[in-house]
Amino acid sequence: MNDDHVIDIARSRKGVRDILEDTSLAAAPKTVREAASMDDLGRLPSEADAYTAHARAANKPVPTLIFILANGEKHGFPYALVDRVDMLAAEKPGEGPFVRVRFSGVEISEVRIQGRNLDPIYNYLCFQRISWIRQCGPAGEFLQDQACVVTQIDVASS
Secondary structure (H helix, E strand, O other): OOOOOOOOOOOOOOOHHHHHHOHHHOOOOOOHHHHOOHHHHHOOOOOOOOOOOEOOOOOOOOOEEEEEOOOOOEEEEEHHHEEEEEEEOOOOOOOOOEEEEEEOOOOOEEEEEEEEOOHHHHHHHHOOOOOEEEOOOHHHHHOOOOOOEEEEEEEEEO
């Protein structure tokens, strides 16, 4: 057989075990995307944290939505049970529009979110991108006018 037309390719003689034990292939430094771990997205705010109306939006759907009331109570619902999300007009003069989230399950639950500049919350809820929504205390009235502020969260079950 004539080997004139055969190209010799130098191949590594390493096996899988050699490759796995090779320390020169150590993990690369974390990228910005890896640094934003689920722990960062899911960490609930403490009372000492500055007020923020909602969690930072995740780049993928999150499994659970937690409502944090001003008195410290927390109510969690799986996004899988969301039946509908509505932005509705004010029912009383002087109030702004509100967001209503209905959850189906063994019992039907409804959460009503009131405040101002609630459009971001509505949008994130529709795409299941936020892990928590937080009600502010009385100091929320003094936040900037364009800030998203949740003044009331009512949770009801039937």
